[in-house]
Amino acid sequence: MSNDPQSRIIQVDMRGQVCPSTLLVAMDNLNRHGEGLQSGALKLLIITDNREALHTVPATAENMGYAARITKTTSHYEILIGLPDQER
């Protein structure tokens, strides 16, 4: 998944949050922005400090036909979700 400057990035910051589940919030956002994500107009950036989400969020995104890329910073993780390269 490339950093396409054409795509708008929607940021969802879930640091310090246990409830509700990061996965469910991520899924909710993926559903809500489904159209934008599928057309390539949008990307979703999930900011979290929940290590578990690093597995569950990308797995779910891939099932839905998206690609996810994880970036680690000193204090948190960023999961960038969008269309896979070959479908753009």
Place this chain on the structure above:
Amino acid sequence: MPSENLYELTSLAILEGRDSLPEQQLTGETSPLAGLINQLLRENQTLRHDHQRAVEYIRAKINQLLMVIGTVPLRAEELTEEHLIDLDPLGIVAQSFARILEHSRETNRKLALARDEIQAIFQSVGGSLLVLNEKQRIISYNENFRASFCPDQEEIIGKGCHEIICKRDSPPADFCILQKLQATGRGCTMSPWPFADRYLRVVATPIKDNAGAIIQTVLLYVDITELIETRSALSAEKERLATTLESIAEGVIATDTEGRVTMLNRVAEKLTGWEARQAIGKSICEVLQIENQEPLGSCGDFFQDLLQSQIPVERVENTNLTALDGSALSIYLSAAPIRQPDQSVTGAIIVFRDISGEQRIKEELAKAAKLESIGLFAGGIAHDFNNLLTAILGNVSLARAQLSPDHAVFQLLNETEKSSNRAKGLTQQLLTFARGGAPITSLTSSRTLIIDSARFPLSGTNVRLDFAVPDELWPFEVDEGQISQVLQNLVLNASQAMPEGGLLRVAAANLQLDADPGLPLPFGRYLKISVVDQGPGIPAENLDRIFEPFYTTKSTGQGLGLAICYSIIKKHRGLLTVESSPPDGTAFHIYLPASEQQLEVAEITETVEVKSGRILVMDDDEMILSVVRAMLEFSGYEVVEVEDGETAIAVYKKALESGGRFDAVLIDLTIRGGLGGKEAIARLRSLDPGIRAIVSSGYASDPIMSDYRSYGFCGVIPKPYRAQELTATISAAIRGGRETA
């Protein structure tokens, strides 16, 4: 107050999670109310319990769905009861499922399309395809495979490729691509793979599972026979072309359209001085530095014109090529654009040849032609001049013979004869120059010839002559005129080398060659004659070339003198050499075979032994006829004159028939407009095989003069001659005839 008590008890029961009030409350006046409360408490507990189950059910279902998606279950703290309803997790998951299903359908559609694509490729690819399972059994093949390898085979699926292609029960131990594939675990190629009378390229590609084990193998067979054959033919053609280019005598350079050199052959390397590896990529004008006034112009112009006009240029001469080392060559040049079959021009080819040598030969031929015409002219003059001299010398010698030596005129006639003899020498030179003919040799006193010849050209110069010529020098058999000319030439050259005067040494010695002296001469007796000057000498680089014709360092020279000398000495089976060490002068050495014969001391020409006989004289020059008649009659002969061959034959035949045979016949070789000496003697000999005939001519170089015997003559006398020489020759001929008769 009982109601207040009931309220507190009920609150406590709710708080403690009990489903009934204490037993004592069910009695008394509050018992109906307590009963109702108990019922409500029980219902409340049931409701709580049901709620709990519903929440757990929802959680479990959410987790189940998450597990289906492939993630992990939620922990309880991740989803509170409150969020359970507010967040609508089931809704979220359901919606996600909708997207997942949609994605899955899309993927299925793409897979179906991809499968169709693969099937189309599988069938239409320009080669035979096989797919093998992990046991290397065929699970799929394309039509091309069946047509190429097993058109009649019904069962293909389930067989091993070795059964169908290699026609054997087990895979071959070597040369099997599957073994290579198993060994490396990577895709591999075998090419060219000989199969029957064809060549194949075989490509094996593994398909692996997630653990990296090979579960299928795709084999591709492509027939590359044509490619291999074309490549081999192309390589042979290239080789042939390269050999041709290397073996032709012309320089060949190819360029691209920008004029950059792409190829040059060995001759081009030699002529331009550029090595191919240096020249390739350079501009043609840098490598081929040519100059030509017309019609090419400068290299750049010429080349641009060639590529623009695309008209070939053929054999342009008078072009100068400057090689890398600065040396200049004369070349001819042809050039043409290189065309592709579609007529597009991809560059140019330039062919050139070194014609410096040819040019030199051309110039020399022109010189030689010029000299030949001068020679013919000189020969003609010499012939007439010899006739005139014959008359002068004959008459002078006759006149002198009628006088006593103390007569006042006798000395004058002697002087006249001397001058005439010098004139005779001059015509000899002229003739040698004209033809350089075969020498007419006679036994000669070497000493006299050397001294007379060396003195002659030095009159009027301040060069001092020093002779070292011993009296006992052996005689030689030479053409006096020619050897005299050689000596005069050498002496003249030597004196010209000393314009300020100096000492010129002429030395001669007898030389017995019987051990190898390093001279290219057979062993035997020789005369060595040396002409040594004190001039500046000849530089070593010129020394090798001075005997070449037309080689000269003098501005007015023809370059012929030494060449003629060399040729004359060669024809006498001798040798002419030169040595020089500047600035100490030059020495020329002549080696000539000495004669075994002894020189007769007395001049035989002064004695007339036979003074009777009938002589037939044939000459077309009336003046010659008259002087010859006078000389012969003076000696006592009877003379009959004829002016041409036909008359001579008629007269000789008539005389023969009447019994009055001629004792000798003197025949002039060249008769203007009539039958000449050569034809006349042939016919006279058929009339009279014993004829005594003497040939005479002013053309001393005519081959008949030096080889007169094989033409049927028994004597020869070159013009001009004196009375004594003539009578001696005639009497020798008659004497020879009488001796053999």
